[in-house]
Amino acid sequence: MTKKLTRDDLLTAYRTMRTIREFEERLHTDFATGEIPGFVHLYAGEEASATGVCMNLTKDDHIASTHRGHGHCIAKGVDPVGMMAEIWGRKTGTCKGKGGSMHIADLSVGMLGANGIVGGGGPLVCGTALAAKLRGTRNVSVCFFGDGASNQGTIFEAMNLASVWNLPVIFLAENNGYAEATSYNYSVACDTIADRASAFGMPGITVDGFDFFAVHEAAGEAIERARNGGGPSLVEVKLSRYYGHFEGDQQTYRAPGEVQNIRDTKDCLLQFSRRVTASGELTQAELDAIDAEVKALIDGSVVKAKSDPKPTEADLLTDVYVSY
Amino acid sequence: MARKITYQQAINEALDQEMSRDQNVIVMGEDVAGGSGAPGEQDAWGGVLGVTRGLYAKHPGRVIDTPISESGYVGAAIGAACCGMRPVAELMFVDFLGVCFDQIFNQAAKFRYMFGGKAETPVVIRAMYGAGFRAAAQHSQCLYNIFTHIPGLKVVVPSNPYDAKGLLIQSIRDNDPVIFLEHKALYTMEGEVPEELYTVPFGEAAVVREGHDVTIVAIGRMVLKAQEAAADLQKQGIHCEIIDPRTTSPLDTDTILESVEKTGRLVVVDESHPRCSMASDIAGLVAEKAFDSLKAPIRQVTGFHSPVPFSDALEELYIPSAAKIVAAVKSVKEYK
Numbered sequence: 001m002t003k004k005l006t007r008d009d010l011l012t013a014y015r016t017m018r019t020i021r022e023f024e025e026r027l028h029t030d031f032a033t034g035e036i037p038g039f040v041h042l043y044a045g046e047e048a049s050a051t052g053v054c055m056n057l058t059k060d061d062h063i064a065s066t067h068r069g070h071g072h073c074i075a076k077g078v079d080p081v082g083m084m085a086e087i088w089g090r091k092t093g094t095c096k097g098k099g100g101s102m103h104i105a106d107l108s109v110g111m112l113g114a115n116g117i118v119g120g121g122g123p124l125v126c127g128t129a130l131a132a133k134l135r136g137t138r139n140v141s142v143c144f145f146g147d148g149a150s151n152q153g154t155i156f157e158a159m160n161l162a163s164v165w166n167l168p169v170i171f172l173a174e175n176n177g178y179a180e181a182t183s184y185n186y187s188v189a190c191d192t193i194a195d196r197a198s199a200f201g202m203p204g205i206t207v208d209g210f211d212f213f214a215v216h217e218a219a220g221e222a223i224e225r226a227r228n229g230g231g232p233s234l235v236e237v238k239l240s241r242y243y244g245h246f247e248g249d250q251q252t253y254r255a256p257g258e259v260q261n262i263r264d265t266k267d268c269l270l271q272f273s274r275r276v277t278a279s280g281e282l283t284q285a286e287l288d289a290i291d292a293e294v295k296a297l298i299d300g301s302v303v304k305a306k307s308d309p310k311p312t313e314a315d316l317l318t319d320v321y322v323s324y
Numbered sequence: 325m326a327r328k329i330t331y332q333q334a335i336n337e338a339l340d341q342e343m344s345r346d347q348n349v350i351v352m353g354e355d356v357a358g359g360s361g362a363p364g365e366q367d368a369w370g371g372v373l374g375v376t377r378g379l380y381a382k383h384p385g386r387v388i389d390t391p392i393s394e395s396g397y398v399g400a401a402i403g404a405a406c407c408g409m410r411p412v413a414e415l416m417f418v419d420f421l422g423v424c425f426d427q428i429f430n431q432a433a434k435f436r437y438m439f440g441g442k443a444e445t446p447v448v449i450r451a452m453y454g455a456g457f458r459a460a461a462q463h464s465q466c467l468y469n470i471f472t473h474i475p476g477l478k479v480v481v482p483s484n485p486y487d488a489k490g491l492l493i494q495s496i497r498d499n500d501p502v503i504f505l506e507h508k509a510l511y512t513m514e515g516e517v518p519e520e521l522y523t524v525p526f527g528e529a530a531v532v533r534e535g536h537d538v539t540i541v542a543i544g545r546m547v548l549k550a551q552e553a554a555a556d557l558q559k560q561g562i563h564c565e566i567i568d569p570r571t572t573s574p575l576d577t578d579t580i581l582e583s584v585e586k587t588g589r590l591v592v593v594d595e596s597h598p599r600c601s602m603a604s605d606i607a608g609l610v611a612e613k614a615f616d617s618l619k620a621p622i623r624q625v626t627g628f629h630s631p632v633p634f635s636d637a638l639e640e641l642y643i644p645s646a647a648k649i650v651a652a653v654k655s656v657k658e659y660k
Binding site: 097123 | 350386391393395396399400401402405407409411434435443469476478494499553574659
């Protein structure tokens, strides 16, 4: 049984989800101006997943992320100010401007990196989990991946390997319904991604990814099982992304009104706020105060990123090797 | 104290001694023990050619058989390296690169750079390479050039037992990802190898033979073919200098250039295919940096732009021979 959420936990959950949302909404706005370089894949709409999962983790647990990784980074404790600078290609960024949106990583908080390769993280978390097992720590590793990656061989190999070695891994499938522009209904050959768990001898469960509490509980159970030596699990979180595969994608493949309907009826922040204020656990004023603080944080991160220096020629060839 | 052991034994000894020295060193791969979960003998194989034999019993829990899932376990080795382990993953045949390359070149090789210098990935990936075993097109390639192309990887190609042990120990202790390639035909080669631990540094070529007429740069097993050719040429009054780069990344360009500046002639011997190869890379380097020293065109002795054939009649034609090296050396020596 996962531990009950305290008032502080609820405040943390809301703040994390709001930070991700604000970060992503701001990127969406700023990307349209043409100032942000490269490819940006936004996590807006999926906040309950990263937050619900990562609130069960410690700094010493590891996660591997996807190209839609900003939310995972923030939820795992990567500094949003450094992230914003990174996305703007600044030397002050989390990765000195050498990684960008698709490669934000911070090993000091157990974040193994957003990953530009779909399904790239599965094998990696088997390694961090193997290290934890060999060293006798109780740390776990979580591989976030999408419905697109659910069809990659790396994920199948990793699920088999994790099960064969009884590793403390949680395969966290974020099923947002679209692999780029191709529907899950077309590309996944079974009813649910969780169905695939049985093929690898592990428990599988599908949860509502708009519901922070459902994700937190389901992931918490899987994480607790892994910590206690019970081996890997597959948790499928069904959710939706509000923006395109990448910024600039007009999403013409989606039904008219599909996103707006989800925003109006299922949005994770909306549901969370209603629930915690109706129960009296938090007040609207508390949530409003967090909104204001988060907005100031993200506004400040953009102002800073814009004025921070870019890397220079002296940085071009550093960090290729530890020594060469 | 040095005594004679084989290239294969030298590799086994390096792994054994490093595993004893550092608990973070683990060995993983397909049948590196052999017999896991099976009713018979454990450590039944010790690797498909027995290179890791005996390590399983000496280092309980740290010699780990894997499913046949190269992406899975090579990636796991990389992930484990990210949090301080020093895994040595065996890719059996380097040809299997095709089913795990993403983990090597998009993940391990790039982490440090993409993450702004904040990651270390001290993983070693060992693999057999090379032709001569009638193993045909999918078990006989060299492919060191492909790894050498990738910034972030170091690539090691030992040509003798002494270097095999010293370079493997260096590979395990090195803090960057290392591809350690073992030519199958060298496994039985004997040589003097110290019993104690020692390292051979990366990026330092060995001048295997000194000479003033023609420089031969040879990779891996081709060092032996070059030595055979040089002995023959010596009888004909042509004195070859043989350089074994030992690592193709980093590459000791200084030693190569200094030698060519002395001899004015270069033959590069590379068992791999000729296009975008170590041979063409080294030839390009010398053409660009030592053009004024050259007294003759550079010659490359390589395999062909074809898959490695199966039939012995064809495979022997494919592999660069001492006779071909002799002919190439004579052609540059006699060039007017």
